[in-house]
Every structure is written in C-alpha cells, then in structure tokens.
Amino acid sequence: MNVCDDNQSGVKDTSTSTAVSWRELLSREHAGAAIVPAVGVLVGAVNIYLAASLLPTAVADLGGAGFYAGNMTIHLVAMVIATMLVSRFLARWGNVGAYLLGFGVFLAGSLVCAVSPVMAVLLAGRGVQGLGAGLLSGLDFAAVRSALPQRLWTRGNALMSAMYGVGNFVGPALGGLFAQFGGWRLAFVAMAVIAAVCGVLVPRALPRGGHGATRAPVPVVSLLLVTAATVAVSVAGVLSGAVAMAAGLAVALLLMALFVAHERRDARRVFPRSTYRPGSPLKWLYLTLALLAFGVAVESFLPLFGQRLGGLAPVVAGFFGAAISLGWSATQLVSSAAVEERTIGRLRVLGPLLLALGFLVLGLMQRQDAPVWLVLGWVPVLFVAGAGIGLAYPHLSVAVMSSTRDPEEGARAAAAIATVTSLAIAFGTAVAGALVNLGGASMLDAARYVLFGFAIVCAVGAVTARAAARTGSR
Structure with a gap:
C-alpha cells in the first residue's frame, strides 16, 4: 500500500475545485486557527533576524567573541530537535496546550537572554528560545491541518509562510533600533512580552483539539x-x-x-511510515521542499556581497537579503488561489526553476565595484527568485498534508515540513559558507560560486517535483 491508499484522491487532492477567498479564511469561524500559526511563524522569524542584529552589541557588552559563531548553531539545533517532537506534544496536550508550551518556552528563553551576565548564559537562552521557536514552527503546519478544513489549507499555509517575509523586514529594523541605543536586553524583553500576549490569546483564538492520537515513543x-x-x-x-x-x-x-x-x-x-514505502510521493515532496528551503540560505550572504561588491551601507545591504523572502511571501499570497490540478502541478515544477533562474541571472550580474544601477537591479532578480519559492511551497506543503487521512500520520507529516525546512536551511548555509571560502580573497569569485552553485542545486527541485507528480498519479 502506498500513500495514495490512505487518501483515495492521493497527492493530487490538495485543493477544492473552486477558489477559496481570504475572507473565508479570516472569518470568525476560522480566523483564530489561521492567525495563531501565522503569529507563531512571525515570532520565530523576527527573533532570528533580531538576534542576528543584536549579537555584535551583546558581544561588545558581555565579551565572549569566541562564542559568536555558536549562536546560530545552538539555536538551529534546538529548533530541529523541537520540530521532530511536535506530533508527540500534540498527542499529549492538544493544539492549545502545545501552543502554550511553545510560547512559554520561548518566553523563558527570551528572559534568560535579557538577564544574561555572560555570553555563555546568553547562548543557553538562545538554545531555549530555539526549542520554543522550533515547537511553534512545527505546530504551525500541524495546526493548519488539524484546525482548518482541507479547502483552507493552501490559504492557511500561504498566510503563515508570508510571515517569514514580514519577519525579515521587522527583525533587522527592530534589532538595529535597539542596538543603536544600546538596549539589546530590552529587545529580548520585548520578545518575551509578545510571547506572553500570544499565550494569553491562544485559548481564546485556537480551537481545542489534537488529543487522542497514540502517544508514540520518542525516536x-x-x-x-x-x-x-x-x-x-x-x-x-x-x-x-x-x-x-x-x-x-x-x-x-x-x-x-x-x-x-x-x-x-x-x-x-520522525517521518510518516508512508515516506519510506515504495511508490510513495512523500519522499519526493519533502525533497522538493528541502531544495526550495536550501535556496533561502543565500539570504545570509547577500548583505556581504552588497557591501563588498556594491559598496552599500550595512543597513541597506541587510535589507537586500530580505528581497527573496519578500518575493516568496508576496507571490504565495497570489499563487495559493490556484485550484486546478494541472496548474498546481505546473507551479510545483516552475517554482524551483524560477528560483534557480534568479540565482543564475544574479550570478551573471556580479561585478567588482558594481555601479549603483546594477546593484539596484539585484532587487527585482532576487524578488523573482523568491517568487519561485512562493509559487510552489504552499502547494507542496498541502500535498504533504493531504497524503494521508490518518490523524496521527497526518500530524507527523505536517510537522515534518518544519524539520525538513530547518535542516535544509542549515545545510544551505554551510554549503554557501564553503563556496564563499572557495572564492578565497576574491569576493567576486565567492559570490559567483555561491549563486551558480545554488542555481544548479535548486534546479534539481524541478526533477523531484516531477517525480512526486508521477508517483502520486499512480
């Protein structure tokens, strides 16, 4: 039996035959189940970029420059661990209880960061934050699946994922503002307050449920x-x-x-058992999602290229990196309206190709001491690259959610989207760092290695998307 046996319509049944309006998603009946996951994503996204902006100021205050590189490692490892346990938390405490735990852990980590006397304590707080953020990230996909009707899954995922783009702008802006006035501790206090407010609203906004699944042993x-x-x-x-x-x-x-x-x-x-069955499209769907998320890692290095090759001020270069997420967020708000099976299939294949094309063109545009007009041209190209993610991501995630009718397996499949995404970004960041180092003293070579290399890797996503379509149609 393959994944399609659990869902008679298989992976192809990812939407209804008529478009679902945003008004229905944000109606009184469904607004809470849509907004809570979106806020969970926003909190995590803002926190990542906020902390990245604050860390230099915190190092200057606390010392411990040797711990600098460990900041993202600890946070990311904690996030990955938490995403892998989401289905267990849902089975034990349900939607509301699991979200309260996620916001509570994130709040505790933020307070530890705020009162840190030394850098080691700050990193410990970042690890606790990562556990909370990872739990919220995994819960977001699982909550959309369990708390919304299937016809709203695509819109729900689009709204939730759009918050990444918002976080990419809000995070650096807030971080820069707090760092400018030496108030990096207050920034973490602010994150704790936001988490507390969200926790208070969860029981009122989110439908109860999610209990009843078998409590599987911890893997x-x-x-x-x-x-x-x-x-x-x-x-x-x-x-x-x-x-x-x-x-x-x-x-x-x-x-x-x-x-x-x-x-x-x-x-x-960690993954649903159907992932490993012969003929299952799930493995191809996860691979395609991973290759799209892999491309997001380029964002971390675009500010470096903007400063060293384009002569941009640090604050301006920082926002260049957010152009990919902006294209991702804006496009999927539109692409989520697609309901025709053939159109959805094309979007899943087109997305990775568009992402790869954006990186290819941007690589060709790299110049040492590039003129302003050329650097400004990076923005629409980056937007197009991000649009490739936005075209495919919501439909791929809904295909994963639709892969089974079993509640326990469905929750595990949905939560695993966050695990795949976090792992892919971690691998992408490391690969990009290796390619930058390969460029040696030449930043121009480094930029081209990164962009051309990522263009090749991301283009493979079109192959895996096609494989998922072929497998799911059997």
Missing part, C-alpha cells in the same frame, strides 16, 4: 542522528579551509544517510 536514535548531522553541518559552515568544510559536510551527509536507514526499519520514526 531517540533518530533525534541523536539528526542532531549530530545538524551540529556537523553548522560547524562545517564556520570552519576555515575548503577541505575542512567539505569533510564536515561529508560527515553530516553520512549521518543523514544513517538517519534514513534507521527510519526505514525502526518503528520509532
């Missing part, structure tokens, strides 16, 4: 393997020397291969 071995892989790839991203980075990436890939081998034969797994 300890899978957790350890993925955690080790995430640490390896994160460390690889900060190593000096292309050989050392390549070795770190090779270790991470080996650990992921061991993870897949373990999941295929062990009942304690």
Whole structure:
C-alpha cells in the first residue's frame, strides 16, 4: 500500500475545485486557527533576524567573541530537535496546550537572554528560545491541518509562510533600533512580552483539539542522528579551509544517510511510515521542499556581497537579503488561489526553476565595484527568485498534508515540513559558507560560486517535483 491508499484522491487532492477567498479564511469561524500559526511563524522569524542584529552589541557588552559563531548553531539545533517532537506534544496536550508550551518556552528563553551576565548564559537562552521557536514552527503546519478544513489549507499555509517575509523586514529594523541605543536586553524583553500576549490569546483564538492520537515513543536514535548531522553541518559552515568544510559536510551527509536507514526499519520514526514505502510521493515532496528551503540560505550572504561588491551601507545591504523572502511571501499570497490540478502541478515544477533562474541571472550580474544601477537591479532578480519559492511551497506543503487521512500520520507529516525546512536551511548555509571560502580573497569569485552553485542545486527541485507528480498519479 502506498500513500495514495490512505487518501483515495492521493497527492493530487490538495485543493477544492473552486477558489477559496481570504475572507473565508479570516472569518470568525476560522480566523483564530489561521492567525495563531501565522503569529507563531512571525515570532520565530523576527527573533532570528533580531538576534542576528543584536549579537555584535551583546558581544561588545558581555565579551565572549569566541562564542559568536555558536549562536546560530545552538539555536538551529534546538529548533530541529523541537520540530521532530511536535506530533508527540500534540498527542499529549492538544493544539492549545502545545501552543502554550511553545510560547512559554520561548518566553523563558527570551528572559534568560535579557538577564544574561555572560555570553555563555546568553547562548543557553538562545538554545531555549530555539526549542520554543522550533515547537511553534512545527505546530504551525500541524495546526493548519488539524484546525482548518482541507479547502483552507493552501490559504492557511500561504498566510503563515508570508510571515517569514514580514519577519525579515521587522527583525533587522527592530534589532538595529535597539542596538543603536544600546538596549539589546530590552529587545529580548520585548520578545518575551509578545510571547506572553500570544499565550494569553491562544485559548481564546485556537480551537481545542489534537488529543487522542497514540502517544508514540520518542525516536531517540533518530533525534541523536539528526542532531549530530545538524551540529556537523553548522560547524562545517564556520570552519576555515575548503577541505575542512567539505569533510564536515561529508560527515553530516553520512549521518543523514544513517538517519534514513534507521527510519526505514525502526518503528520509532520522525517521518510518516508512508515516506519510506515504495511508490510513495512523500519522499519526493519533502525533497522538493528541502531544495526550495536550501535556496533561502543565500539570504545570509547577500548583505556581504552588497557591501563588498556594491559598496552599500550595512543597513541597506541587510535589507537586500530580505528581497527573496519578500518575493516568496508576496507571490504565495497570489499563487495559493490556484485550484486546478494541472496548474498546481505546473507551479510545483516552475517554482524551483524560477528560483534557480534568479540565482543564475544574479550570478551573471556580479561585478567588482558594481555601479549603483546594477546593484539596484539585484532587487527585482532576487524578488523573482523568491517568487519561485512562493509559487510552489504552499502547494507542496498541502500535498504533504493531504497524503494521508490518518490523524496521527497526518500530524507527523505536517510537522515534518518544519524539520525538513530547518535542516535544509542549515545545510544551505554551510554549503554557501564553503563556496564563499572557495572564492578565497576574491569576493567576486565567492559570490559567483555561491549563486551558480545554488542555481544548479535548486534546479534539481524541478526533477523531484516531477517525480512526486508521477508517483502520486499512480
């Protein structure tokens, strides 16, 4: 039996035959179930970019510059671990209880960061924040699946994911503002207050439910393997020397291969059992989502290219990186209206191709001491690249959610979207760092290696999208 046996319409049944309006999604009946996941994404996205903007100021205040690189590693590892446990929290506490836990953990981590006397404590707080943010991230997809009718899943996912783009703008702006006035601690207090307000609203806004699923045992071995892989790839991203980075990436890939081998034969797994069945489209859907998320990692290096090649001021260059997320967010608000099966299938394939084309064109536009008009031309190209993610991502995520009618397996499938996304961004960041180092002293070479390399990798997403379509149609 393959995944289509659990869902008679299979992966193809990802939407209704008529368009669903935003008005219905935001109606009194469904608004709470749509807005809470969206706010959860927004809190996590703002926090990532807020912390990145504040960290230099915090280092100047607390010392511990040697811990600087560990900030993202700790946060990311914690996020990945939490996303892998989402279905267990849902089975135990339901939608409301799990969200209260997520916001509560995030609040606690923010307060630890705010009162940190030394950098080591700040990093511990960032780890706790990561646990809360990861739980919220995984819950967002699972809550959309369990709390909204299927006809609203695409719109719900689009609204939720659009918050990434909002966070990419709000985060650097708030972080820069607090850092400018030396109030980096107040920034974390503000995040704690936001989490507290969200926690108060959760019982009123989110429908109760999510209980009743079998409480599956914790997949300890899978957790350890993925955690080790995430640490390896994160460390690889900060190593000096292309050989050392390549070795770190090779270790991470080996650990992921061991993870897949373990999941295929062990009942304690993270991904739905149908992922590993012959003929299942789920593995191709997850791979396509991963390749799209892989491309998001370029955002971390675009400010560097803007400053070194385009002569942009740091604050301006910082917002260049958000152009991809802006294109992603804006486009999926429109693409989520697609309901025809053939159109949706084309969008899933077109998305990775458009993302790859954007990186290819941007790579061709790189120049040392580039003129202003050329640098400004990066923005629409980056927007188009992000639009590729927006075209495909909501429909791919809904296809994953629609892959089974079993509530427990469905919650696990939905929550795994966040795990795949976090892992892909971690791998993408490490690969981009390796390619930058490969450029050596030439920032122009580094930029071209990153952009051309990512164009090749992301283009593979069109192949995996086609494989998912072919497999799902059987």
